[in-house]
Amino acid sequence: MEYLLASAIGAMTAAGIYLLLRQRTFPVILGISMLTYAVNLFLFASGRIAINLPPVLLNKTPTYTDPLPQALVLTAIVISFGMTAVVVLMGLGAYLSARTDHVNLNEGQDDNAEAGK
């Protein structure tokens, strides 16, 4: 279980970083989504992996699974979802107004964009 989770997080992080380096809006956004999935799983695992245990304290069972990481992950999911929506819209707006989806701003492109304004 630990190996499966750890390798899944690692693979998603690697894929996310690879996509980020593509420097075009769509792959970069996909890469960021990959990274947020990876970090959500990572946060989830930070409370230790416990299977079939309640996330609350009960008198009958002496063990439980840590509920706090689940709350943290929930917050992180909501935030990353909102952020991804924002960046998709901004990326679309930038593409439609500048006719280029490169993420980096270099001088030549800046000048073209300014001339087209």
Added chain:
Amino acid sequence: MNHWIIAPVLLPALIAAVIILAARYQVALQRVFSVASTLGLLGISTGLLIESMSGRIGVYELGNWPAPFGIVLVLDRLSATMITLTSALAVAVVLYAIGSGWDKRGHHFHALFQFQLMGILGAFLTGDAFNLFVFFEVLLIASYGLMIHGGGAVRLRAGVQYVLYNLLGSTLFLFALGTIYAVTGTLNMADLALRVAELPADDTAMIRVAAILLLLVFAVKAALIPLHFWLPATYAEAPAPIAALFAVMTKIGAYAIIRMYTLVFGPDVMVTADIIGPWLMPAAIVTLVIGMVGVLGATHLGRLAAFAAVGSMGTLLIAVALFTPQATTAALYYMIHSTLAGAALFLVVDMVRARRQSEDDAIASRPAIAQNGLIAAYFFATAIAMAGMPPLSGFLGKLLVMDAVRAHDLVWVIWAAILIGSLIAVVGFARAGSMVFWKVETQPEDATPDAGPGTPPAALPFVATGSLVAGIVALTVFAGPVTAFLSDTSAQIFDRQSYIAAVMETPRAIEAENLPLEGTKK
């Protein structure tokens, strides 16, 4: 429990909601609400500052949950200073935005502005590391909206880059917090300080990784080389009032470094003592040099102001990286100064832009702008402050920083970087100022004096910028009392025990009842 501590977070949140719901289409009403809220915030934070002067650390337990089980807001001298600085800056910025008409160039300026303030003030007040992340996101998502306020292809593209950079920073922040939680089982800063100090000396690899990850996150915020790439384009392309407000956003990174690396990973905590300062110091020196060279090399006023902001972060972080009370006092003084001066510089740049054809801010000779003399005087004053020349507070701040590094190994490198950096900045500012304000193109005979399209001859922008300049002058004149207060502040920062005692005042009463709190953990 002092309920005023949460007011700086609640007030802008409520006002922003009211603006969106009730005053969506009435700009005049939005302005009234926004100014009233900002003035209210200034009043509240001044009150909190006066209260913090007593030296007592105020703790606000949300939902009355005792720390470390609930989230706490903590008011000490450092956070009180920061929220007062932010609210004062916000008043000047909102007045400028109204006076220059920036708030009418798109929708929801004032609502986003209030949300931004809520995030910044919350980040300064919170005593919980995950809550710090949440407030970072609040201020970031508001800043994304503000950054692209008014639209335009170049601004949108700079905005996309800014958002992507900060999304990466947020992801890194979550990785760091996950690691910290996995090692210590808590995210409350005071509790973390206790647990990190108790870690066994042979099991520190994870917490060291987490400490460095967290430092990277804050370095992105503070625009430390080599993580500064988002800043010049963002600050130069953002609407000027927003760039002026962003002057305090880089300071949040510096604040978070001071807070986390004195309280949790303090200089006397063995596990991380040897990694933070030695890494931060060279990066800060390079940041200072790159910023100042950028000032000299800038071809546009917006870039000039942005690189001046980078350079001032370098000076600030040199003082932060020492982690001694004297250096922290110098860092705090320089932080107040560079926030005011950086913001004023962006507003001056915007006044030039507003009076030129098609908002051009190139450092080149153009037809003379309206009110050339007054704007040139403002530029002169802020340039003196940013470059750290006497008689303004930048000079005193640099002197304090240089005095504080006297005992450091790299003292000659630091002194050389600060002094040569100042010289380069002076040359850069002098060149820009003389090109823009003195070497104006003479008009052809038939041309009417060019006042720029739609120049508002309003007094409000001058009042707003003037109030920031007056703030710099006041910081210089009252340098004695201010440094005395800041020296108390840094004494309080380095007195970790009193912070921990104030937050954890219910001394683990619940653990005493022997509930199986450790559960599945060993």
